[in-house]
Amino acid sequence: MDCLFCAIINGDIPSNKVYEDDKILAFRDINPQAPVHVLVIPKTHIPSVDGINEENSSVIAHIFETIPKIAKSEGLTSGYRVVSNCGDHACQSVKHLHFHILGGSQMLDRMA
């Protein structure tokens, strides 16, 4: 399968890792949209939020258990935003489920 984030998981494409375990990987976005912009991905290929189901959702729980630890290690003491773009209307560009952690400065109230 031709998937950019699977290639990052496999080490075929380098990334700036901030967290890794056997189930998930977190790395810095190549085009940061905030002072801190980290992507958190499952090591299993799930195309988007729309592909989450009863069989694969345990890794999603693990991602959300880990996000506060990553936020703490990144110094996001004043808050942060977690975003997952799903599908065309949301401008999802990489079809491997990922959660953006954005923080480090005051964000706009409006989200869309």
Ligand code: 5GP
């Ligand atoms: P999406 O638009 O699908 O929600 O987010 C995809 C994100 O992946 C974008 O923020 C983009 O900057 C990031 N991205 C695309 N290619 C690469 C890459 O090769 N390395 C890293 N670290 N981030 C990437």
Ligand code: ZN
């Ligand atoms: Zn993938």
